[in-house]
Amino acid sequence: MKKIAAVVLALAASTGAIAEPIITNATPIPDANVLLNFNGSGLDWVYAGPIAPGEFGPFNLAPVSYRAAEGWRAATADEWAARPDWDDFIVPGNPCGIGAPLNGYSNMACYLLATPYWSDTFSHVDMGDYADGRVTDGVNNTNPGSVYETIFVRDSRNNQVPLPGTLLLMGAGLLALGAWRKRA
Numbered sequence: 001m002k003k004i005a006a007v008v009l010a011l012a013a014s015t016g017a018i019a020e021p022i023i024t025n026a027t028p029i030p031d032a033n034v035l036l037n038f039n040g041s042g043l044d045w046v047y048a049g050p051i052a053p054g055e056f057g058p059f060n061l062a063p064v065s066y067r068a069a070e071g072w073r074a075a076t077a078d079e080w081a082a083r084p085d086w087d088d089f090i091v092p093g094n095p096c097g098i099g100a101p102l103n104g105y106s107n108m109a110c111y112l113l114a115t116p117y118w119s120d121t122f123s124h125v126d127m128g129d130y131a132d133g134r135v136t137d138g139v140n141n142t143n144p145g146s147v148y149e150t151i152f153v154r155d156s157r158n159n160q161v162p163l164p165g166t167l168l169l170m171g172a173g174l175l176a177l178g179a180w181r182k183r184a
Contacts, residue, residue: 022116025067033114035084037156043079044157046072047089047111048118048150050126053138055148060121064138064152067117071154074139079153086130086149089113098127118150125149 035045049061064072075083089111090098096110108115108125115122129135130149136142137152 022120025069025117027117028070029067029114029117033112033117035088035112038084038088039082041079041082042156044154045084045088046114046152046154047125048152049115050122050124050129050149052136052142052148052150056121061119061150067152071157072152073154074137075153077140080137080140083135083151083153086127086135089127089130 029046033046037043038045048064051061053061053063055061064074087098090096091110091112094110096107098106098110106125106127108123111125111127113125115125126149133141134148136148136150138150141148
């Protein structure tokens with residue numbers, strides 16, 4: 001009886017444990033795995049994995065909050081409307097010769113992906129789902145029971161366009177410097 005209780009206890013403890021993605025959130029996602037400043041929008045996009053967050057259980061694909069410290073979040077409605085297409089995630093130069101239509105699973109080496117940073121489960125990508133419009137960020141374009149590809153967004157750290165307030169402050173500073181030089 002003690003052996004049975006020990007086995008039941010061990011089984012309960014192991015099934016309650018939540019797996020972690022292969023690469024923990026302590027390691028930032030490299031820029032090489034991200035669409036940086038996509039189309040000059042000031043937004044970075046990341047392909048997180050081939051299912052919706054939490055689909056098929058915890059940490060099959062982590063929610064966006066798992067990497068919120070890096071700025072990843074769900075898109076606003078306007079951002080979602082301007083999201084990347086599936087083929088924007090093809091490795092630059094398209095070394096795999098990918099074209100449409102896509103069917104089935106595809107080689108992960110052919111795409112800009114960050115799946116190991118969000119999942120401990122998947123070693124494939126299904127851009128056919130994405131090409132067919134089955135893509136989500138866990139908030140936008142959700143349909144329970146459907147398997148989606150997942151992308152997330154953040155404000156770009158590589159945005160080269162200065163904020164209007166920055167330009168105003170720079171102009172005011174230059175005017176002040178000019179006035180000071182005239183007096184000196």
